[in-house]
Amino acid sequence: MFLAKLQTLLSRGRVPVRDESELRYGLRRIIIAWGFGSIFFNTTAGAPFASFARNLGAGDLFFSFLSSVPMLGAAGQFLSSYLVERTGRRRAIFVRAGMVQRLVWIPIALLPWVLPRGGPVLVGLAFLMFTGSFFGNLGSPAWMSWMSDLVPLRLRGKYFAVRMRIGTIIALASAGVAGLVLDWWPAPITYTTLFIAASICGAIDVGLFIKVPEPPVRDRSVPPRLADLVRTPFRNERFRRYISYSICSALGFNITGAVLWLCALETLRMSKFSANLTLLMAHMTGIVLFSTMWGRLVDRYGNRPVLRVTAFGLAFFPLAWVLAEPGRWWFLVLNGFIAGMFWGGLDLANFNLLLGLFPSENRSIYLATYSVVVGLVASVSPMVGGAIAEALRGLHVPVGPVQIINYKVVFLVAIVVRLFAALVMLPRVQEEGARRAREMVRDLTEQWSVRLRNKQ
Numbered sequence: 289m290f291l292a293k294l295q296t297l298l299s300r301g302r303v304p305v306r307d308e309s310e311l312r313y314g315l316r317r318i319i320i321a322w323g324f325g326s327i328f329f330n331t332t333a334g335a336p337f338a339s340f341a342r343n344l345g346a347g348d349l350f351f352s353f354l355s356s357v358p359m360l361g362a363a364g365q366f367l368s369s370y371l372v373e374r375t376g377r378r379r380a381i382f383v384r385a386g387m388v389q390r391l392v393w394i395p396i397a398l399l400p401w402v403l404p405r406g407g408p409v410l411v412g413l414a415f416l417m418f419t420g421s422f423f424g425n426l427g428s429p430a431w432m433s434w435m436s437d438l439v440p441l442r443l444r445g446k447y448f449a450v451r452m453r454i455g456t457i458i459a460l461a462s463a464g465v466a467g468l469v470l471d472w473w474p475a476p477i478t479y480t481t482l483f484i485a486a487s488i489c490g491a492i493d494v495g496l497f498i499k500v501p502e503p504p505v506r507d508r509s510v511p512p513r514l515a516d517l518v519r520t521p522f523r524n525e526r527f528r529r530y531i532s533y534s535i536c537s538a539l540g541f542n543i544t545g546a547v548l549w550l551c552a553l554e555t556l557r558m559s560k561f562s563a564n565l566t567l568l569m570a571h572m573t574g575i576v577l578f579s580t581m582w583g584r585l586v587d588r589y590g591n592r593p594v595l596r597v598t599a600f601g602l603a604f605f606p607l608a609w610v611l612a613e614p615g616r617w618w619f620l621v622l623n624g625f626i627a628g629m630f631w632g633g634l635d636l637a638n639f640n641l642l643l644g645l646f647p648s649e650n651r652s653i654y655l656a657t658y659s660v661v662v663g664l665v666a667s668v669s670p671m672v673g674g675a676i677a678e679a680l681r682g683l684h685v686p687v688g689p690v691q692i693i694n695y696k697v698v699f700l701v702a703i704v705v706r707l708f709a710a711l712v713m714l715p716r717v718q719e720e721g722a723r724r725a726r727e728m729v730r731d732l733t734e735q736w737s738v739r740l741r742n743k744q
Contacts (some may be wrong), residue, residue, distance in 0.1 A: 314438060314500040319451050321496035326455035328464045328490030331482055332393055335560045336466050338549040340479045344399070344413060345406045349521040351676020355546040357414055361421030362663030368429040369656035376505040376654075382653075383494055385427035390490030391422040400476035406590060414561045425663065429656040434653065436643040444640055449583025452636060453576050459544035460572040468562035477584025508685045517620035519656040529716045530645060534662045536709035537599065541667035544606060544702045547677050551609065551695040556617045570621045574628025575635075582633035585732075585742035591637040591644075597725055599714055603706035611690055632668070641688065641719065 341351050364385075370382055396416045403409040439447055469478055521527045554565040585594050608623040646654035680694035690696075 294735040295453060301392040301504065311438075315447065317496050317500050318435075319454055321493045322451050323458045323493075323494070324489040325493035326459035327505055328390055328486045328493060329467050330463050331486035331489075335549065335553070335564045336470060336479065336482055337567075337703075338553060338563075339470060339475075339560060341413070342484075342553075343405075343475050343479070343504040344409050346410060349671075349678045350410060351550065352546040352677075353672075354410075354414060354672045355670040357417040357596065357667070358422060361418055361425045362660040362667070364422040364425035364698040365429050365656035365659045365663070367402065368426045369652040372430050372433055372505070372652040375653050377428040378505070379497065379500065381430040382427040383497055383634040385423040385430075386494035386497075387422045387491060389427065390425035390487055391495060392416055392423070393483045393487035393490070396420075397487070399482045402480065406560075409527070415435075415474050424590050425659065428659055429652045432643065432655050433505075435500060436504070438501065441642075441644065444643065445586030445636065446580075446583040446732070449579045449586075449632075449636055452632060453579040455574045456575045456579070456632075460569050460576065463568040463572065464565045466563070467559075467561035467569075470560040521654045524654075526645060526718060527654060527658070528639070529718070531658055531661055533709055533713035533717050535665050536705060538662045538666040538714045539672075540603070540702050540706035541668050542666045543673040544609075545703065546670040547673050547695045547698050548609070552678075555614070555693065555695060556612055557614050558617070566617070566620045566624050571623035571628035571631065571724055574625040574630075575632035578629045579632040579636065581635050585633070585635055585728065586640055587730045591721040592717060592719040593624040593647035594633045595641065595717075596710070596714055597729060598630045598637065599706070599710040601630045601636060603703055603710055605630075605700045606706075609699045610692075610696045613691065637695040640716075645719065665736070673701075676701065 310393055338430040341354055348353060368381060368385070371379055380648075384443065390576060396413060399409050399412055399416075402410050466482055469482065492680050523530075524533070548567060549563065552558045553560070581593060582598075605623055605627040608620055640656065642655065676698050680697055683692065683697070685692040
């Protein structure tokens with residue numbers, strides 16, 4: 289179905305001139321690659337990483353710092369955009385940088401065997417994570433600029449929805465396996481095995497891009513000066529509005545990042561499998577089941593209405609964590625599933641808006657500046673959440689059947705910030721050709737009402 293639609297568009301000349309078979313071959317490889325990539329990213333995060341860091345001796349604040357380290361290397365994106373604009377070799381930049389990012393997890397996996405628990409091993413972990421982060425950020429603008437020229441615009445929503453769905457199914461399985469392995473087998477050999485396997489999968493992910501076709505960079509301009517990397521995007525009003533929303537959104541979504549896992553594993557006393565089920569597997573299942581729907585809505589209504597609906601909906605999901613107590617957290621699984629349903633739309637609309645919102649000339653500069661600024665906010669946000677949790681350690685305020693503790697204060701702060709981003713900052717973002725969110729909701733409501741009546 290997808291490839292048939294692609295062939296129709298190619299035959300009508302609506303796609304930039306490329307060999308059809310080469311394009312189809314490249315699009316397939318990108319999806320296959322993400323299957324391996326999703327194993328890498330989901331195994332090196334979540335419950336495996338949280339329990340690994342705790343096992344090495346990380347406290348609440350240092351764990352929050354470690355959670356932010358992957359985003360501290362965002363400065364690499366400036367270098368990436370400079371190299372893309374100067375050389376146009378996006379594939380080479382991404383493959384080389386991405387390979388380092390993935391393979392650095394092999395020495396991370398070996399840390400418990402070569403350094404003593406406590407300070408030395410934590411410093412080594414932070415250094416290696418920063419190294420991987422820097423090279424990951426070095427490849428990101430090159431990859432996004434490459435994809436924006438390779439994937440046909442009219443298929444972009446549906447194509448990346450398919451990619452998201454397949455990758456999420458594989459990530460769902462890998463998260464379940466990782467959680468069970470961590471519960472059944474002892475450390476540190478378990479972490480070493482998981483992280484080395486994930487690193488190899490990550491390397492395969494990047495390696496598959498070696499034969500993906502690379503269209504020439506369009507609208508090549510004079511290579512930018514270093515000052516242009518900062519000045520050019522901020523002269524664009526659309527960029528300023530979008531990045532203002534993204535800063536608020538990054539704070540609201542990332543402030544809970546570290547404390548969610550600590551709350552699940554320590555306060556609610558979930559097993560590692562249960563934590564993965566609640567925070568990853570249920571979430572991914574929601575993404576899988578609804579990603580195709582969001583892809584169709586993005587192609588039909590635009591990215592902005594999907595973003596408005598999903599951003600508002602996701603603002604309330606930390607509330608379930610405020611209400612959860614030890615032995616009474618089962619509803620968090622359903623909460624995670626519904627959050628995943630909304631998150632699939634948010635992630636897809638955000639990604640497609642990034643690819644299409646900025647001018648093709650110097651696009652890599654816009655992408656790099658956006659990623660650096662938002663990445664820095666996202667890197668600081670977990671530390672803010674960790675600092676709040678650390679400052680309120682020992683807090684126990686009964687409110688009916690619920691105990692308000694330090695972690696739950698962080699969740700309440702997240703709700704306020706997310707609502708501000710969705711209701712105040714996001715309406716200022718504009719997208720040409722996008723329809724109104726109210727119109728999309730009305731059409732969906734009418735369609736679902738008709739389906740329900742037909743089933744009765």
